[in-house]
Amino acid sequence: MSPVLQGILTILIGVGGCIAYFYGSNLILDKLIFPARNDDHGRNINRATMVRPWLFLFPALFALSLYLIYPVIGSFIRSLYNRSGDTFIGLGNYVQMFSEDGFRTAFLNNVLWALVVPAAATFFGLLVAQLTDRLRWGNIAKSLIFMPMAISFVGASLIWKFVYANDPDIGIINAVRDYFGMAPIDVLQIPFWNNFFLMVILVWIQTGFAMVILSAALRGIPEETVEAAIIDGANPFQIFFKIKVPQIKGTIVVVWTTITILVLKVFDIVYAMTGGNFATEILPSYMMDFMFRDDGRATAVAFVIMLIVLPVMIWNIRQARSEMR
Template sequence: MIPQLLNAALTVVIGVAACVLYFWGTNWVLDRTLSGEGPNGGANDRRRTKIRPWLFLFPALFFMTVYLVYPVFETLRLSLHDRNGTNFIGFFNYIWAFNDPAVRQSVFNNLLWLIVVPSLATAFGLVVAVLADRLWWGNIAKSLIFMPMAISFVGASVIWKFVYDFRGPNAEQIGILNAVVQAFGGTPQAWMTVPFWNSILLMVILVWIQTGFAMVILSAALRGIPEETLEAARMDGASDIRIFFDIMIPQIFPTILVVWTTITIVVLKVFDIVLAMTNGQWNTQVLANLMFDWMFRGGGDFGRGSTIAILIMIAVIPIMIWNIRQANRAEGTR
């Protein structure tokens, strides 16, 4: 433990020192190179003013290029090559993807995730945000519901593995789900091996995690509704249900859409939960896990793995653009 802490502290110190040295050094060089003295002093001042912001932006742009832009083009290049990334084969990998049963099964599972998880997480988050403000212990409830956001997907999967645990037909069950089933006279099952329902149970984990995120954002949006509007509706005899559906939801609908699309992007990239719970077995495979299998397992196939990665990126881009536009539009109306 101590060596790891020392390494972490050393990394922080070196990183901060490097940042300070970079910004101080580049500004010093700029000031010396374009001096404000002499007949060209005014022109040099204007040049320094234009160049200085780029000195601050350069590290971010550099690392963004190395870790985001370059991988996109390299992945696209690999998707047009064979398993070793050496021989150009055109769109053969994409033709394979559209005809492969495993890819079609993964696409179906992804669509199922896209329908269930964002809808339930957003709905539960909205309901909790509305109800918690009416309770004296509402802040405690919000804290408890938000806590899963602090847990990694793998950590959450380990927790839910105990919930879905199955110890055999004649053994005492320690899994909560099987214990409940048994209490109602049902037969315990290895739920993770039951097609379709195993995918639904995996989605429950992500809903459990993302509900806290939806709750926090929507709770902030609800506080922005003018209290005079709600009081006027109550004085006119509107019930709480009518106020919720006819006033609250329309008022915060742009925020609801932003939350929904943000969770949708998370769902498109879901990987950890499926890998930790089922490893993609029993028809639970999703595109991210299939990409991992083709890219890194069985000797690796860079072409097909990259093709699946491009398909995921193509699916994410329209939602991301729409999300950004909605956020900008919401900011512009305030």
């Protein structure tokens, strides 16, 4: 089947199925389950009103249970068995995993990513949002800075591979070193610091996201507070850090936690740049190492990643809800 025809059929079936479901479920609810009889008309209307929201929520709840809750429970159960899945070993996979140097390296690298990338991306996003709002061509600058968001992580990694290339004719870093008469180096093989060179890629991508959200928040600040600060003699730095930043603190936290959740799940950049070699392993890439040779431990790592992401996600949802009030 042609991909275009397949896409059209998918849209028609999906949209048509949704319309049919909501129309049919309402019809069954109003005509069969709670019919509008004269002797019990008002009571049936109230009952139908109480049930109707659950009819609308059912498709989402069903999909959530099928594609999230069931896999989570299944993964945890699978992590309690050996590779073949026929011998129950309890927490053996977790004990073995925590005792390995590779897991500790991946975990510490993930902590480093979670500390550096959200802070850097949020800082640069806030800085760019403030500076571009003062420029006539600020919208053009924002578009250019936001552009990396349209690039996949693998595509961005390939771009930065050229930047980090140890050939002075290709790599910018080694071109600068060659200009000053220094020998070329492969920055991706420098222990510890190579992690920061990988983080730069994600910061480059996520700065545009932070900029857009924080720019909207800055524009929502009442002008009266800024004008009052100017009248009181505040300089631009005081206006920014003591007037504007406190008023968008909630938005900053939401951006920070959103990027943190992304960081804890990132895999593509490390896999495309180093394959997890040279002590750049993080938990998702560490999980992939075991996926095809030790399924039990791979699911154990996946469950650990989920437990790490869950508190940050809950915090992010709560902060977003508080912003909407």
